[in-house]
Amino acid sequence: MGLLLGLIIGALAGWIAGNLMKGEGFGLLGNIVVGLVGGFLGGIVFRFIGLTATGIIGSLIMSVAGAVLLIFIVGKIKGRR
Template identity: 85%
Template sequence: MGLLWGLIIGGLAGWIAGNLTRGGGFGLLGNIIVGLVGGFLGGVLFRLLGLAATGMIGSLVMSVIGAVLLIFIVGKIKGRR
């Protein structure tokens, strides 16, 4: 059940981050990947800042922040070429 919730939160976080940064989502699989990687990145960032996210809402917020940061970093790397 935890894997299913992780995929749902990842997909939702990726969709929200896509809408916040470029005006659209990345498709179902793309949203899930961006959300899951964003969740990992958000978790690392939160730990570095001494913050904690608990529950589904906390996980979603952390994943969205990480996904927005991921999209920003990828956009900067792609823009340099």
Template identity: 55%
Template structure:
């Protein structure tokens, strides 16, 4: 069941990040991948500043922030800022 929640949070985080970054979503599978990578990146960034998620909503927020940062970096690298 944990894997299903992880994938659902990844999907939702990728979707939200795509909306926040003005339509830079990548479809269903792409959003899951962006959300999962964003969750790892967000967790790393939050640990650096001393924050830690403690709930499902915190996990979603962490993953979404990480996914937004990831999409921002992808935009810079691809030149589509």
């Protein structure tokens, strides 16, 4: 059940971040990947600044924040933003 919930949160986080940053999602698989990597990145950033995310909503917020940061960094590297 934990894996399925992680994939759902990752897909939702990737979709939200995609809509916030570029106006559209990345497709189902792309949203999952962006959301999962964003969750990892968000966890690192949250721990670094002393925040904790608990529960489903906290995980979603952390994943969205990390995914937005990921999209921003990739955009800077590619020279788009």
